[in-house]
Amino acid sequence: FVAGMQKVGNGGMTVTLMSSTPAPPARNDNSWELEVTTTSGPFDGTIVVTPFMPDHRHGTPIEAVVTPVAGTPGRFTATPINLFMPGLWEVTLDMTPTGGGATDSVVFRFCIPS
Numbered sequence: 001f002v003a004g005m006q007k008v009g010n011g012g013m014t015v016t017l018m019s020s021t022p023a024p025p026a027r028n029d030n031s032w033e034l035e036v037t038t039t040s041g042p043f044d045g046t047i048v049v050t051p052f053m054p055d056h057r058h059g060t061p062i063e064a065v066v067t068p069v070a071g072t073p074g075r076f077t078a079t080p081i082n083l084f085m086p087g088l089w090e091v092t093l094d095m096t097p098t099g100g101g102a103t104d105s106v107v108f109r110f111c112i113p114s
Contacts, residue, residue: 011104029080042074045097086114
């Protein structure tokens with residue numbers, strides 16, 4: 001984990017993980033601050049966060065709430081991102097622009113120690 005790490009979706013959206021509390025992401029509840037940009041500027045829309053453990057083939061029953069950061073276009077907080085077990089987690093962010101348009105997604109992968 002490095003603050004500022006980025007993933008680019010197939011649709012051209014760039015997601016930057018600005019910060020994580022705790023840092024690096026750890027077992028149980030995490031809060032992330034994200035910055036999402038499109039080819040035309042800051043992203044405006046909804047983001048769905050889906051944590052999943054590919055080795056165990058399950059996610060988490062706790063839904064993360066994604067909230068825009070007031071006064072900062074393209075910035076969002078996501079909490080709680082519940083990584084309740086040690087192991088490899090894939091956290092998918094699915095982004096849907098306001099008013100329609102192409103959706104995009106990225107995946108951040110973290111190994112959570114016990």
